[in-house]
Each structure stands twice: as C-alpha cells, then as structure tokens.
Amino acid sequence: MSDFDWGIIARSSAFLAEGMALSALLVLVATVGGLILGFGLALMRLSSHRWLSVPASTYVTVMRTLPLVLVLFWFYFLVPLAIGRPVGSLTSALLAFVLFEAAFYCEIVRAGISNVRHGQSDAGLATGLRRAQVLRLIILPQALRAMMPLILNQIVIVFQDTSLVYVVSLHDFLTAASVVASRDGRATEMYALVAVVYLVICLGTTKAAEFYRKGLPS
Amino acid sequence: MIVIDDLHKSYGHQQILRACSATVNLGEVVVVCGPSGSGKSTLIKCINGLVPFERGTITVDGVSVSSPKTDLPALRARIGMVFQSFELYPHMTALQNVSLAQIHVLKRSRAEADARSEKILARVGLGDKRDSRPSQLSGGQQQRVSIARALAMDPRAMLFDEPTSALDPEMINEVLEVMQELALEGMTMMVVTHEMGFAQRVADRVLFMDRGQIVEDTPKAQFFTAPASERARQFLTNVLTH
Numbered sequence: 001m002s003d004f005d006w007g008i009i010a011r012s013s014a015f016l017a018e019g020m021a022l023s024a025l026l027v028l029v030a031t032v033g034g035l036i037l038g039f040g041l042a043l044m045r046l047s048s049h050r051w052l053s054v055p056a057s058t059y060v061t062v063m064r065t066l067p068l069v070l071v072l073f074w075f076y077f078l079v080p081l082a083i084g085r086p087v088g089s090l091t092s093a094l095l096a097f098v099l100f101e102a103a104f105y106c107e108i109v110r111a112g113i114s115n116v117r118h119g120q121s122d123a124g125l126a127t128g129l130r131r132a133q134v135l136r137l138i139i140l141p142q143a144l145r146a147m148m149p150l151i152l153n154q155i156v157i158v159f160q161d162t163s164l165v166y167v168v169s170l171h172d173f174l175t176a177a178s179v180v181a182s183r184d185g186r187a188t189e190m191y192a193l194v195a196v197v198y199l200v201i202c203l204g205t206t207k208a209a210e211f212y213r214k215g216l217p218s
Numbered sequence: 219m220i221v222i223d224d225l226h227k228s229y230g231h232q233q234i235l236r237a238c239s240a241t242v243n244l245g246e247v248v249v250v251c252g253p254s255g256s257g258k259s260t261l262i263k264c265i266n267g268l269v270p271f272e273r274g275t276i277t278v279d280g281v282s283v284s285s286p287k288t289d290l291p292a293l294r295a296r297i298g299m300v301f302q303s304f305e306l307y308p309h310m311t312a313l314q315n316v317s318l319a320q321i322h323v324l325k326r327s328r329a330e331a332d333a334r335s336e337k338i339l340a341r342v343g344l345g346d347k348r349d350s351r352p353s354q355l356s357g358g359q360q361q362r363v364s365i366a367r368a369l370a371m372d373p374r375a376m377l378f379d380e381p382t383s384a385l386d387p388e389m390i391n392e393v394l395e396v397m398q399e400l401a402l403e404g405m406t407m408m409v410v411t412h413e414m415g416f417a418q419r420v421a422d423r424v425l426f427m428d429r430g431q432i433v434e435d436t437p438k439a440q441f442f443t444a445p446a447s448e449r450a451r452q453f454l455t456n457v458l459t460h
Contacts, residue, residue, distance in 0.1 A: 122268050123305035123364075127319035127371060128295025137318060141309045 008189050012180045016193075019176025022090075023162040026097055026172065030158050031105075033098035035151070038105025045110055056106070063103035069164050072096045076168045089168040101158060108150045112143035152209035156202045173197070219244045219375055219406050220265060225274035227260055234260045235271070236430040242375070242408050247401045249417040249438075250410045252427035253453060258410040259302075261427070262377050265408070266294045279374060295323050298368025302380040304360040306352040312339060312363045313348040316370045324371065331370075338366040342396050358389030362396055375406040382413055414457050418442060426450045 009016070044056035063071070075096040080086045116139050124134035163174040171179065174194055181190035220242040227235040235257045242248045250258050263269040265276055267283045267290050276283040281293055306315050316335035320326045326334070339345055342362040352360050361381055368376060378397065382390045394416050401407055401420040411417070417424055417438065424441040426434035428449050434441065445451050 117303075117305070119301060119303055119305040120307065122263075123299075123301060123307075124319075125268060125291075126266055126294055126297075126299040126301075127367065128291045128323040129319055130291050133322055137322065138307055142307075145309070 004189055005186060006189055008180065008184060008186045009193055012184075015180065016173065016176050019171050019173040020197075022165070022170060023159065023173045026094065026162045026165065027155060027159050029094050030097035030101045031151075031155055033094075034101030034105045034158075035109075037098060037102035038107075039109050041102060041106035042109035042113060045106065046113060060103045060106050063100055064107075066100075068096075068100055068161055069167055071100045072164060072167055075099075089165075089170050093165050093168055093170055097158070097161075101154070104154055104157075105151075108147055108154060109143070111150070112147035113139055115146050116142045149209040149213045152205050152212070156205050159201060159205075160198070219246075219279060220408065221275075221277045222261075222265070223275045223277075225261070225264060225271055225276065227257075227264060227269065227271040234430055235264070238274070238427075238430075238432050240425055240432055240435055242406060244406055245404045246422045247405075247407045247409065247420050248423050248425060249421040250408065250425045250427060251412060251414070251417065251453070251457075252433075256427040257430040258427050259379050262379050262408060262410050265377060266297050266299060268299075291323070295319070295371055296374045298365075298371060298373035298376040300361070300364055300368055300376070300378045300381045302383050304352070304357070304364045304384070306360055306364055306367070308352050311349050311351060312344065312355070312366075315352070315363055316367045319367070320370050335366070335370055338370050339363070341369075342366045343392070356389060357385045358392045361385065361389075361393045365393070365396055365400075369400075375408070376400065378407065378409040378411065380410050380412070382411065412457060414442075414454075426453065428453075 041056045041060060044052040045060070047053050072093060075092040076089065079092050079095065120138055120142070121134050124138045125131070129137065162172045165172050166175040177190045177194045181187040220240075222238055222240045225235050225238040226233070238257075238261060240248075250262065252258055260269055264271050265278065265283065271284065278293060278297060281288055283290070283293065306312075307318070310318065313332060313335050316338060317328065317331040320331035320334060321328055324331075336345065336348060339348055342365055344359060344362055344366070347355060347359060347363070352363070355363065365381075381397065382393050385393065390413070394413060397407070397409070398416070398420050409416070409421075421438045423435065423437055425432050426436075426441070426445070426447070426449075428447075433447050434445060434450050436446065441450070442454070445454060
C-alpha cells in the first residue's frame with residue numbers, strides 16, 4: 001500500500017484554503033471580540049460594586065463550565081428564536097465564539113491586572129492621576145506584558161476549537177480536509193496534512209509565547 | 219496646612235487609628251515615629267485619601283479630604299507622596315516616570331515636562347540617569363527618582379511613608395540628604411520614619427504613635443530629651459541604643 005497520492009492536496013487546495021480562511025476568520029473574530037468583551041468583564045469582576053462583579057463572575061463561571069459545542073448549538077437555534085429570523089451558521093458561530101472566548105479572556109485580563117502591584121496604582125493616584133488614567137497609563141501596559149503569553153496560548157486553543165463548527169455545518173480547515181478524505185478515499189494523506197498544519201501553527205505560536213516570556217526583563 | 223481631627227479608621231473589627239488629631243503648619247517638618255503596626259502608614263495615607271476613613275476629618279489647605287464634593291485628584295496633585303517600596307513605573311524610564319503626571323494632570327507639554335524633569339533629576343543627583351529603567355537603578359537611586367516624581371508636580375507639601383526602610387544601609391544617607399535639603403528649603407513635610415538621626419537634625423515636631431493613637435506630639439528637643447510618656451521613653455531607648 002505504498003500508493004500515496006499526495007497530488008490530492010494540490011488538487012483540493014482551493015477547497016482547503018476556503019476552510020483555512022474560515023478557521024482564520026473565527027480565530028480573528030473570537031480573539032479580537034473576546035478580548036474586548038473579556039476586558040470589560042474583567043473590569044466588572046475587579047470592581048468593588050457587587051452589582052457589577054457578581055453578574056460578571058456568574059457569566060464567566062457558567063461559560064467556562066459549558067462545552068463549546070453546546071454553546072455553538074445554542075446560538076444556532078436560539079439566536080433565530082430570539083430575533084425572529086434566521087441568521088445563518090456563520091453569524092451564530094461567530095457570536096458563540098466571541099461570547100464563549102470572552103469568559104476565558106476575562107480571566108486572562110483579570111490575572112494580568114491583579115498581578116500588577118497594588119502600590120503602583122497608589123503611586124499613580126497620589127500624583128493626581130484619575131483612576132481611568134492609572135489603568136491606561138500604568139496598570140495596563142504592565143498587565144499586557146504579563147498577559148501576552150497567555151493570550152497567544154489561548155489563540156492556539158481557539159484555533160483548535162474552530163474544528164467544532166462542523167456541528168452547525170460550517171467547513172473549517174479540518175472539516176474541509178475530512179470532506180475531501182471521505183469523498184476521494186484519501187484519508188491518510190489528508191489527515192497527515194491536517195496534523196502537519198496544526199502542528200506548525202500551534203507550535204509556532206507556542207514558541208512565540210515562550211520567546212516573548214524569555215525576552216521580558218524581570 | 220494639614221489638619222487632622224479626631225480620625226478613626228478600622229479594617230473590619232480591627233481598629234487601626236483611634237481619635238488621632240494633629241496639625242502640620244506651613245513650612246513645618248513633622249516626623250511620625252512609633253513601633254511597627256502602630257498605624258503610622260495608615261495615618262499618612264489617609265491624608266491624601268489613598269485610605270478611606272470612617273470618622274473624623276482631614277483638611278489640606280482648607281479642603282476636606284473625605285467630602286464627596288472634593289476633587290480628590292486635584293488635591294492629591296498638590297501633595298507629593300513617597301512610598302517605602304518606591305513604586306516607580308517599571309515600564310518607563312526615570313524621565314518618563316517624572317514627566318507622566320506633569321503631562322496628564324498638569325497638562326504641561328511633553329517638552330515642558332521633560333525639561334522640568336531633567337532639572338529635578340539633576341537636583342536629586344541623577345541627571346545622568348534620565349534614560350535608565352527603574353530595574354537598572356539601585357534602591358537609593360530609585361527612591362530619589364520617586365522623590366523627583368513628586369517634586370515635579372510643585373507640591374505644597376510632601377508625605378514620606380518610611381522612605382528608607384526598604385534600602386540597604388549604605389544607600390539610606392543619599393536619600394536622607396535629599397530630604398534634608400528639601401526641609402531646609404522650607405518644604406512642608408510629614409515623614410514616617412525610624413531614622414531618629416534625621417528627626418534630630420531636621421524635624422520641628424515629633425508625633426509618637428502607639429496602637430493607633432498619637433501618644434505624643436511635642437517639639438523635637440523635648441521629645442528626645444524629656445518624652446512625656448513611658449512608651450515613648452522605651453521606644454527611644456530601643457532605637458537609639460542600636
């Protein structure tokens with residue numbers, strides 16, 4: 001059985017590229033949207049007002065206990081019900097990813113902010129800076145450096161998770177590859193390709209995170 | 219200048235400050251001393267509102283610190299504060315540390331702020347360190363940058379919270395010298411410190427605190443020669459014989 005047909009990769013490259021484009025779109029939207037929403041949630045969780053911190057921590061806890069597949073399903077069926085018209089798989093999947101990842105990014109941002117010494121904010125306030133200025137000029141730049149490796153790590157996880165969108169009949173990279181695999185009976189070649197691509201992307205990002213961590217002055 | 223009247227502060231059930239009253243007049247140097255845990259740091263952090271308190275009043279230049287109508291950031295901008303652990307911003311150079319609040323609070327232009335920062339850094343003996351990060355500076359140098367950061371705001375008064383406690387012994391003097399110079403120039407200062415030599419040289423008055431209360435508020439000479447309370451006498455024997 002040495003008759004591997006690697007040409008299948010070239011022949012199906014357009015279809016695979018479409019899958020990769022969808023994966024990339026999901027990663028991009030989930031990361032940007034998740035970070036923005038997660039940042040807001042983190043500020044709420046860190047607030048001393050219970051009416052802000054309790055809803056935020058409840059949201060984060062609930063989202064983190066649910067499997068992503070369930071959330072994808074939910075939004076696929078619930079969003080059309082809620083707004084009264086169908087929204088399509090892609091919109092519901094993007095929404096699900098953003099809202100799901102926001103919970104994880106919230107925890108990353110919160111850890112980053114909590115890691116900055118309390119005295120730093122005292123020092124800023126003592127010079128007359130307002131709270132928002134202290135956050136923007138003093139706390140966040142320090143928090144962001146601590147958060148970078150965790151954010152890169154989360155991007156790897158999101159990328160791996162994009163393969164779950166097959167449940168709402170979207171074709172991400174892995175799904176596209178498996179379609180070709182079963183259509184042309186070239187499972188070995190296609191899944192080998194998928195493994196290599198995932199390995200390269202995830203390893204590359206993880207290495208970047210490590211590199212970043214090492215490059216930081218302590 | 220600073221008037222503290224009947225101040226009470228507690229964390230949960232633990233009472234940290236009890237009925238503290240004191241006044242710091244314009245141009246005065248007041249040293250606050252006492253055993254650790256006596257509430258000195260809490261008292262000084264109440265003055266610029268970094269620590270909220272539940273009873274009593276503090277007024278700075280006639281403005282109440284705890285009144286909800288007070289523009290607290292504006293009040294803080296007029297009082298410099300120096301912390302035990304320096305608290306320089308690690309992601310900025312010495313110059314940027316000193317310029318930050320000038321730009322964002324006093325709305326000076328960057329050029330104007332940097333020019334002022336350079337002058338003040340030179341004054342604390344660090345003219346050549348403007349581009350150094352805090353991590354590249356010694357403890358004594360960091361504390362001098364943090365004094366410069368406070369001075370750059372042209373404060374009406376300066377608060378020092380154990381400014382030399384985190385320093386190696388050989389660096390204490392370089393910081394005390396800067397503070398002493400400030401005192402001689404007439405700066406109003408409130409200094410929490412264990413450095414009794416500094417108190418003897420520059421203080422006008424000494425506040426002695428014990429278990430959340432100001433036990434003694436006396437002119438320097440009297441504090442060192444004839445302290446009124448037994449507790450202060452004990453404290454002095456302990457710190458002066460070391």
